[in-house]
Amino acid sequence: xxxxxxxxxxxxxxxxxxxxxxxxxxxxxxxxxxxxxxxxxxxxxxxxxxxxxxxxxxxxxxxxxxxxxxxxxxxxxxxxxxxxxxxxxxxxxxxxxxxxxxxxxxxxxxxxxxxxxxxxxxxxxxxxxxxxxxxxxxxxxxxxxxxxxxxxxxxxxxxxxxxxxxxxxxxxxxxxxxxxxxxxxxxxxxxxxxxxxxxxxxxxxxxxxxxxxxxxxxxxxxxxxxxxxxxxxxxxxxxxxxxxxxxxxxxxxxxxxxxxxxxxxxxxxxxxxxxxxxxxxxxxxxxxxxxxxxxxxxxxxxxxxxxxxxxxxxxxxxxxxxxxxxxxxxxxxxxxxxxxxxxxxxxxxxxxxxxxxxxxxxxxxxxxxxxxxxxxxx
Amino acid sequence: xxxxxxxxxxxxxxxxxxxxxxxxxxxxxxxxxxxxxxxxxxxxxxxxxxxxxxxxxxxxxxxxxxxxxxxxxxxxxxxxxxxxxxxxxxxxxxxxxxxxxxxxxxxxxxxxxxxxxxxxxxxxxxxxxxxxxxxxxxxxxxxxxxxxxxxx
Amino acid sequence: xxxxxxxxxxxxxxxxxxxxxxxxxxxxxxxxxxxxxxxxxxxxxxxxxxxxxxxxxxxxxxxxxxxxxxxxxxxxxxxxxxxxxxxxxxxxxxxxxxxxxxxxxxxxxxxxxxxxxxxxxxxxxxxxxxxxxxxxxxxxxxxxxxxxxxxxxxxxxxxxxxxxxxxxxxxxxxxxxxxxxxxxxxxxxxxxxxxxxxxxxxxxxxxxxxxxxxxxxxxxxxxxxxxxxxxxxxxxxxxxxxxxxxxxxxxxxxxxxxxxxxxxxxxxxxxxxxxxxxxxxxxxxxxxxxxxxxxxxxxxxxxxxxxxxxxxxxxxxxxxxxxxxxxxxxxxxxxxxxxxxxxxxxxxxxxxxxxxxx
Numbered sequence: 001x002x003x004x005x006x007x008x009x010x011x012x013x014x015x016x017x018x019x020x021x022x023x024x025x026x027x028x029x030x031x032x033x034x035x036x037x038x039x040x041x042x043x044x045x046x047x048x049x050x051x052x053x054x055x056x057x058x059x060x061x062x063x064x065x066x067x068x069x070x071x072x073x074x075x076x077x078x079x080x081x082x083x084x085x086x087x088x089x090x091x092x093x094x095x096x097x098x099x100x101x102x103x104x105x106x107x108x109x110x111x112x113x114x115x116x117x118x119x120x121x122x123x124x125x126x127x128x129x130x131x132x133x134x135x136x137x138x139x140x141x142x143x144x145x146x147x148x149x150x151x152x153x154x155x156x157x158x159x160x161x162x163x164x165x166x167x168x169x170x171x172x173x174x175x176x177x178x179x180x181x182x183x184x185x186x187x188x189x190x191x192x193x194x195x196x197x198x199x200x201x202x203x204x205x206x207x208x209x210x211x212x213x214x215x216x217x218x219x220x221x222x223x224x225x226x227x228x229x230x231x232x233x234x235x236x237x238x239x240x241x242x243x244x245x246x247x248x249x250x251x252x253x254x255x256x257x258x259x260x261x262x263x264x265x266x267x268x269x270x271x272x273x274x275x276x277x278x279x280x281x282x283x284x285x286x287x288x289x290x291x292x293x294x295x296x297x298x299x300x301x302x303x304x305x306x307x308x309x310x311x312x313x314x315x316x317x318x319x320x321x322x323x324x325x326x327x328x329x330x331x332x333x334x335x336x337x338x339x340x341x342x343x344x345x346x347x348x349x350x351x352x353x354x355x356x357x358x359x360x361x362x363x364x365x366x367x368x369x370x371x372x373x374x375x376x377x378x
Numbered sequence: 379x380x381x382x383x384x385x386x387x388x389x390x391x392x393x394x395x396x397x398x399x400x401x402x403x404x405x406x407x408x409x410x411x412x413x414x415x416x417x418x419x420x421x422x423x424x425x426x427x428x429x430x431x432x433x434x435x436x437x438x439x440x441x442x443x444x445x446x447x448x449x450x451x452x453x454x455x456x457x458x459x460x461x462x463x464x465x466x467x468x469x470x471x472x473x474x475x476x477x478x479x480x481x482x483x484x485x486x487x488x489x490x491x492x493x494x495x496x497x498x499x500x501x502x503x504x505x506x507x508x509x510x511x512x513x514x515x516x517x518x519x520x521x522x523x524x525x526x527x528x529x530x
Numbered sequence: 531x532x533x534x535x536x537x538x539x540x541x542x543x544x545x546x547x548x549x550x551x552x553x554x555x556x557x558x559x560x561x562x563x564x565x566x567x568x569x570x571x572x573x574x575x576x577x578x579x580x581x582x583x584x585x586x587x588x589x590x591x592x593x594x595x596x597x598x599x600x601x602x603x604x605x606x607x608x609x610x611x612x613x614x615x616x617x618x619x620x621x622x623x624x625x626x627x628x629x630x631x632x633x634x635x636x637x638x639x640x641x642x643x644x645x646x647x648x649x650x651x652x653x654x655x656x657x658x659x660x661x662x663x664x665x666x667x668x669x670x671x672x673x674x675x676x677x678x679x680x681x682x683x684x685x686x687x688x689x690x691x692x693x694x695x696x697x698x699x700x701x702x703x704x705x706x707x708x709x710x711x712x713x714x715x716x717x718x719x720x721x722x723x724x725x726x727x728x729x730x731x732x733x734x735x736x737x738x739x740x741x742x743x744x745x746x747x748x749x750x751x752x753x754x755x756x757x758x759x760x761x762x763x764x765x766x767x768x769x770x771x772x773x774x775x776x777x778x779x780x781x782x783x784x785x786x787x788x789x790x791x792x793x794x795x796x797x798x799x800x801x802x803x804x805x806x807x808x809x810x811x812x813x814x815x816x817x818x819x820x821x822x823x824x825x826x827x828x829x830x831x832x833x834x835x836x837x838x839x840x841x842x843x844x845x846x847x848x849x850x851x852x853x854x855x856x857x858x859x860x861x862x863x864x865x866x867x868x869x870x871x872x873x874x875x876x877x878x879x880x881x882x883x884x885x886x887x888x
Contacts, residue, residue: 097402136849140589145590224429229432312402358856
């Protein structure tokens with residue numbers, strides 16, 4: 001038998017006699033996409049997790065090199081499809097930084113509202129999917145009840161439910177639907193009425209807590225060293241909310257808290273996301289009645305040309321820090337574009353935290369890392 | 379630390395580095411041979427304490443490759459960009475995966491996409507590309523895939 | 531009063547008057563076999579649709595609602611689909627064991643029908659060790675699961691089977707001990723005796739705390755024994771894709787599926803018999819009028835009502851709780867349930883000796 005400390009300290013565990021090497025994925029119910037993990041097991045204990053990526057790699061970075069600054073934003077919706085708005089937002093911000101355009105106040109507020117709605121929708125889906133990984137099916141449907149409402153709101157304003165493509169350089173594509181405010185308020189009412197079910201059904205469940213607490217511990221130092229971001233680092237007690245540290249749009253004027261937990265285990269990461277939903281609701285409540293009048297889009301040229309140089313923006317998606325790095329040669333298309341996706345770095349920590357735990361825990365950890373495979377593969 | 383202070387500090391640590399402050403953050407260009415030493419100092423020096431490598435990538439300039447490291451400090455909240463010019467035909471640079479562990483994963487991506495050889499990397503294998511991938515590196519500018527790429 | 535026993539008696543009398551005793555016995559056995567197979571199929575269909583409707587109700591959705599009135603024929607359609615589906619055998623599998631395993635699962639489930647008292651005087655085989663027979667035969671189930679997992683030549687199946695082996699063997703103990711509590715109080719292993727002993731009150735009411743503890747432990751243990759969530763580690767689709775039946779398809783899969791539901795029915799029937807009085811109606815002390823009304827409800831309705839209530843409880847578990855981890859599962863049994871049930875049986879014995887129950 002292996003002592004857990006041996007497994008954790010040995011960087012290059014190689015399969016030995018009696019070990020079982022299992023392919024989890026590319027098609028597996030718990031990976032929620034085409035993630036391929038090769039795990040080395042001793043009985044039920046995990047010795048090593050090795051991710052193999054690329055099953056959904058579309059080389060978005062290469063694709064963007066031949067698309068104009070207006071076009072490439074639409075491709076990025078397909079990266080982290082659960083926070084499509086925020087991806088688009090990051091790209092639009094980066095282009096705006098290069099163009100140095102001022103965005104009208106109305107557009108800023110609409111963007112932040114959309115971002116926060118997306119964040120809630122993403123966390124709802126995560127909550128349901130994670131509970132399903134743990135073997136509880138019911139939460140998935142409860143989560144979708146609220147998520148559908150958000151998707152309906154999105155559909156009304158953006159014309160799409162998942163890949164919205166609503167943000168454009170200079171603002172948003174069109175004004176919000178007349179029903180937008182009313183329906184968002186209805187959603188807030190629904191959310192407040194139903195959110196206690198989440199705690200009753202999952203958070204307070206003794207089996208759930210036993211499955212989560214003390215599982216997949218990630219120390220604050222490791223969280224930073226592995227380049228984790230978003231709820232994963234905040235679960236370890238490291239302040240990493242880009243909205244607070246490097247505020248963009250109007251986040252510095254809003255009243256919301258950065259959620260921090262000190263546990264570092266799966267349960268802390270879980271609580272972060274649950275509490276983040278409350279914070280997002282708080283932001284939406286502040287803004288929904290205060291959408292300023294005015295233009296929803298700044299005047300920009302039909303053909304955008306970024307000056308020669310390098311532009312980097314960071315935004316906080318539902319999964320963590322998304323960086324957009326544009327290298328411009330002065331043309332209408334980016335010379336090189338790099339998306340620093342949160343999922344990619346968050347995945348790299350999986351081997352570190354999974355060693356020495358059981359297969360069931362691996363699933364719980366993957367759930368709390370909130371992996372979205374197209375975001376990892378890009 | 380502000381940009382000015384960083385500039386002075388870096389100039390102290392590595393006089394050979396070229397500094398460029400036109401962008402949002404301080405850009406430091408270093409020789410690939412000096413990189414590992416500088417990286418250690420950036421990580422350990424208590425006034426700098428760059429513990430968070432948030433972006434690691436490479437740019438193909440057709441004549442040469444440039445490695446770009448975006449660093450940030452979770453303590454001091456300052457950022458810096460380190461660049462290193464590599465020979466396009468034989469790109470080699472020391473790995474920093476021992477200093478920032480996230481680099482291990484990101485360097486594997488750069489390795490297969492740009493063909494940069496990271497010296498002393500513990501596990502330099504293909505990550506995204508399929509096993510047995512032969513030929514050019516997809517993100518280089520001269521990469522052609524007649525089957526899957528559409529020219530606009 | 532209409533009753534199953536009258537029909538059974540009528541058939542028996544008619545056969546006895548027409549044939550000689552040997553032929554009567556043979557024909558009765560054939561009838562019983564056909565009835566069991568019919569019940570097996572009917573219960574399978576009912577339980578599947580019940581599971582889907584219960585889960586839909588808990589999950590705020592409609593569930594099957596297209597085939598037949600309110601989707602009630604959905605499971606029939608599913609059965610038809612599974613019947614005509616190709617039953618594939620993986621090339622690396624041990625073909626004999628692979629094909630044998632689902633039949634063992636089904637035969638075990640069918641054997642378990644023998645001693646169950648479905649209604650007043652309506653029992654296939656009233657053997658004097660009925661309870662022992664049930665717990666002994668239900669242990670054979672694990673062999674079919676191990677067989678399926680091993681012969682599939684699939685790592686997921688193997689792990690699922692090994693988990694299931696550890697789990698069923700462990701929880702058998704608690705289930706057995708909690709059954710013993712009632713056996714001790716009754717003083718008999720025969721199912722009909724146990725039912726008759728509850729004529730003046732069900733054991734759950736007159737057995738005080740030991741029986742209530744035994745009932746709770748029994749519910750937990752049988753949920754684990756039948757591999758139902760939250761103890762469905764043998765299947766655990768998010769971890770092991772489908773566990774021991776990963777490689778099964780078509781009718782072979784359906785047999786495993788049916789056997790699972792049959793086992794749920796059997797254990798709930800046993801639970802209803804031991805703790806909730808089997809087919810005995812609900813009586814309250816000397817409320818003559820009330821008791822008389824209760825007597826008017828046929829005994830089979832009482833039996834199936836209680837059984838389906840327990841089945842509903844087990845389904846409720848499944849759709850509410852997340853799954854346990856394997857070490858937590860075994861800890862629960864060996865560190866908590868087993869000591870408690872051992873202590874409980876002492877308590878029950880003390881109670882039986884002192885005659886403290888009603």
